[in-house]
Amino acid sequence: MIRLVLSDIRLQASMWWWTLLCATVGAACSAGSAIAMFTAVSAARAAGDARMVSASIALGGNIVFFTVLAAVGVVASAVGLTLTTQRREHALWVILGIPRHRVRFILRTEMVVLGAVAGALAAPLALLVAGVALAQWKGTGLELHGASVGFRFWYVGVSVLFGLVPCLLGGWGVTRRAARTPEMRAFRDFSDPPARPGVARGGLALCLLAGVVGMWVPGLGLELKGGLAQRTAFAFAGNLFLLCLLLMGPWVLTPLMKLWTALVPSRGVAWHLAVQSCRARATRSVTTVLPFALSLSFVGLFMVMGKVMPGGSAGLDDILVVLGWVFVVSWVGGLAVIALVGRERARDSAVVTVAGARPGVVTRSMVYEGAIYAGTAIVFGALFVAVSSLTIALGARIDVVRVLAGLPWATLGALAAGTLVTTCLALVLQAARVSRTVAARALRP
Numbered sequence: 001m002i003r004l005v006l007s008d009i010r011l012q013a014s015m016w017w018w019t020l021l022c023a024t025v026g027a028a029c030s031a032g033s034a035i036a037m038f039t040a041v042s043a044a045r046a047a048g049d050a051r052m053v054s055a056s057i058a059l060g061g062n063i064v065f066f067t068v069l070a071a072v073g074v075v076a077s078a079v080g081l082t083l084t085t086q087r088r089e090h091a092l093w094v095i096l097g098i099p100r101h102r103v104r105f106i107l108r109t110e111m112v113v114l115g116a117v118a119g120a121l122a123a124p125l126a127l128l129v130a131g132v133a134l135a136q137w138k139g140t141g142l143e144l145h146g147a148s149v150g151f152r153f154w155y156v157g158v159s160v161l162f163g164l165v166p167c168l169l170g171g172w173g174v175t176r177r178a179a180r181t182p183e184m185r186a187f188r189d190f191s192d193p194p195a196r197p198g199v200a201r202g203g204l205a206l207c208l209l210a211g212v213v214g215m216w217v218p219g220l221g222l223e224l225k226g227g228l229a230q231r232t233a234f235a236f237a238g239n240l241f242l243l244c245l246l247l248m249g250p251w252v253l254t255p256l257m258k259l260w261t262a263l264v265p266s267r268g269v270a271w272h273l274a275v276q277s278c279r280a281r282a283t284r285s286v287t288t289v290l291p292f293a294l295s296l297s298f299v300g301l302f303m304v305m306g307k308v309m310p311g312g313s314a315g316l317d318d319i320l321v322v323l324g325w326v327f328v329v330s331w332v333g334g335l336a337v338i339a340l341v342g343r344e345r346a347r348d349s350a351v352v353t354v355a356g357a358r359p360g361v362v363t364r365s366m367v368y369e370g371a372i373y374a375g376t377a378i379v380f381g382a383l384f385v386a387v388s389s390l391t392i393a394l395g396a397r398i399d400v401v402r403v404l405a406g407l408p409w410a411t412l413g414a415l416a417a418g419t420l421v422t423t424c425l426a427l428v429l430q431a432a433r434v435s436r437t438v439a440a441r442a443l444r445p
Contacts, residue, residue: 018340022078023118025332026071027163029325032129033064043147070326074291074333076170081287083174090178107175111167119163123156211241219395235395239388250286257376270361274368288337289376291330292419296381304388307406308396338426363431370427374420
């Protein structure tokens with residue numbers, strides 16, 4: 001069985017490489033943030049500075065929380081997409097006589113191998129991340145009492161843990177579906193299988209919805225002892241729960257993508273191909289959009305909070321201290337997803353080329369596909385900023401128009417433009433490679 005696991009990983013190396021990169025970066029950023037917090041707290045305690053202990057826990061805890069949240073979401077989605085893309089190979093195993101429960105066990109073993117390797121590779125990178133994080137904290141005025149990052153053996157365990165958990169979360173349900181899907185359906189269906197939330201995901205969604213309601217009710221409608229600051233904090237927490245709820249499945253991003261693309265008046269062949277490709281490959285589209293939507297939404301939420309809170313700051317430099325590693329994980333994850341489905345995208349382009357489409361049409365359709373990914377992330381981020389501004393302004397009892405007018409729209413616009421350029425450029429490079437691929441070779445099993 002181990003031989004089969006290693007052989008499958010080796011044969012699918014073109015996809016597993018990008019998934020491994022995504023998991024390694026996520027584990028490095030998560031573990032590095034945790035190591036930085038532990039180092040700062042230990043130094044402050046050794047110096048007897050209780051105030052710095054509290055400050056290090058508060059700042060480091062927030063950074064660890066948001067980084068781990070982004071890493072789990074991005075890496076789990078990438079792992080799930082990698083397994084979904086290989087569903088025909090898994091169906092072939094069943095046809096060849098491998099029992100379904102053994103297929104599920106083999107795939108989950110692959111997840112363990114992937115997570116363990118990613119965590120081991122992330123261990124030295126985590127030390128680098130921790131050093132950079134401590135330098136950032138020192139730049140904010142935090143007294144670190146000479147804290148420096150040194151190697152400890154348990155750091156490797158932390159890195160491996162942060163490598164394993166996202167991989168298992170992303171692959172657990174997909175492996176179960178891969179073992180249950182009828183073989184002929186896997187070979188017959190060219191579009192992505194419909195998403196059916198399981199019991200675990202449904203329960204998590206209900207918990208997140210309860211968190212939204214539980215935070216918004218006191219934040220927006222009750223008089224609290226902590227005053228407006230406490231109300232605002234509750235409203236902020238409610239928006240965090242809402243963001244997790246909206247991005248945990250395809251039930252928001254997919255309809256949003258269909259809605260705004262349907263409003264575009266263009267009727268060109270390339271645009272039509274791009275839209276239909278994004279809709280047919282819904283899992284691929286959602287997984288690509290999610291990292292960029294997550295990072296844009298986080299930035300917008302923090303800018304709104306910085307605008308409302310007394311003495312708060314909505315500057316990009318301050319936000320990067322907390323969300324810098326979220327950007328790294330999200331951007332690497334988004335580009336990795338675009339790259340790991342290159343073979344699938346080459347096959348789709350070959351089908352269109354054989355059907356009579358000119359190479360220029362195929363290239364433009366791929367560029368438009370990148371624009372659709374970026375546009376969906378930008379539209380989602382804009383809507384989330386509007387909701388966050390409304391709820392946080394209600395909690396702080398400030399005019400929502402004043403909050404919206406005071407946001408750094410130039411910075412948000414630059415981030416949106418960067419998202420558009422990044423996705424389109426990545427698809428341009430992939431289109432250049434696809435254009436050199438012989439259609440008959442791409443369509444060969």
